[in-house]
Amino acid sequence: MDRFEEWLEKRLPARLVGAYYWLKHRLTGASCFVCGMPFLLHTPAQEWRCNNTPLDGLEITEQGMALLVVDEAERITGDAA
Ligand SMILES: [Zn+2]
Numbered sequence: 001m002d003r004f005e006e007w008l009e010k011r012l013p014a015r016l017v018g019a020y021y022w023l024k025h026r027l028t029g030a031s032c033f034v035c036g037m038p039f040l041l042h043t044p045a046q047e048w049r050c051n052n053t054p055l056d057g058l059e060i061t062e063q064g065m066a067l068l069v070v071d072e073a074e075r076i077t078g079d080a081a
Contacts, residue, residue, distance in 0.1 A: 009017055024030070029038040034050040042050065060068070 005020075008020060012020075026039055029040065031038055032042065032050050033055060034053045035046070037046070039047075
């Protein structure tokens with residue numbers, strides 16, 4: 001993140017910051033994590049394929065699973081109360 005982006009995130013509403021990043025990643029040729037092609041060149045079908053491809057090596061760690069269990073338990077007890 002550069003200084004402009006820090007400035008942006010402190011002063012603008014989240015919706016505008018999101019629009020900035022959307023434009024940046026669409027127009028500056030940021031590459032897709034899945035196929036390596038720039039996002040701009042994705043056809044709708046290819047975008048759907050990439051969005052629905054699981055990324056290799058991503059899995060829930062034991063720490064993350066513990067957090068999920070705690071969150072689920074809190075949600076259940078919250079619903080009961
Ligand atoms: Zn892709």
